Amino acid sequence: MSIAENLSEIRAEIAAACEKAGRDASEVKLMAVSKTHPPQMLAEAYRAGQTLFGENKVQEWEHKRDQLHSLIGEEVAKVEMHLIGNLQSNKANKAAWAFSGIDAVDSVKVAAKLNSVSAQSGLVLPVLIEVKLSEEETKHGLPEYALSGVLREILEFDGIEVRGFMTVPAFTEDVEGARPYFKKLREIRDAMRSEFHGDLALPELSMGMSHDFAVAIEEGSTCVRIGTGIFGSRG
Ligand SMILES: *Cc1c(COP(=O)(O)O)cnc(C)c1O
DSSP states (O other): OOHHHHHHHHHHHHHHHHHHHTOOGGGOEEEEEOTTSOHHHHHHHHHTTOOEEEESOHHHHHHHHHHHHHHHGGGGGGOEEEEOSOOOGGGHHHHHHHOSEEEEEOOHHHHHHHHHHHHHHTOOEEEEEEBOOSOOTTOOSBOHHHHHHHHHHHTTOSSEEEEEEEOOOOOOSSGGGGHHHHHHHHHHHHHHHHHTTTTOOOOEEEOOOTTTHHHHHHTTOSEEEESHHHHOOOO
8 A cells, every 4th residue: 555545544544533432533633653764755645645744853854854855845844743752852952943843842851942942933832741651661751740840830931832742652452451541641631721721721632653543532632643554664
C-alpha cells in the first residue's frame, strides 16, 4: 500500500472511531510521525494532503527540513512539524526555532528556555506537557503530582501557551490495556482545567498511536500520533 492509501485508511478509521464514540471527526487531528523515515516519504505524505507531522529529535528534523525543501520547495513552510520526543534544555533554543509546537515539555527549565526564544520572535509557541503515567523507566514526562506546580510556573511565561497534555502508555499486547492511561490523562486534564479555570482551557489531549488510536479516541484524544500505520515499520 502507498502512503496515500495508508493515510486515507487511517483517516477512515479515525472517522469510524469518532462515530462510535459519538464525537465529531473534526475534533481529532491526525499527526504523521515520520521519525527515522526519509524526506521522500514526508513529501509523499504531504502531497497526499497531510500537513501535521511529528518527529522525536531536533537534529533529525533540521536535516530533513533542508531535504524536504528541495523536494516540495517553499511549501515546506506549510508543514506543521511538532517535536514529540523528550527535549533536553541545551537543545531548547534550536527546537523553538525549528518546530511549530513542542509536545513533550516536561520541566520548567525547558519551558523557560522555549519561552525566552519565543519571546524574542514575538510569537507564542504552543506546547503540550508530557505526563508520565506508566512506571516504565524508559518513559519521560512529569508525574501527576508535579503538574499543578509546574503549570502554575509556566503560566507566567508569555512566549508559550500550554494547550494540553500528551502521554505514551506502557506497552500492552491488548489495546484495552492502554485505555486506563488514556482515561487517566483525560481526568487529569479535567482536574487541571477546573483548578486553573479561566487561565488554562487545555483543549488538547495527544494520545493514541498506530495500534491503539481507536481506544484513545473513545477516551477523548484530540490528536493521534501515527507512524507505522502510515509509513510502515521503522526497520
Ligand atoms: C514513534 C512515536 C509514535 C508513533 O508510533 P507508531 O506505533 O509507529 O504509530 C507516537 N508517539 C511518539 C511519542 C513516538 O515516539
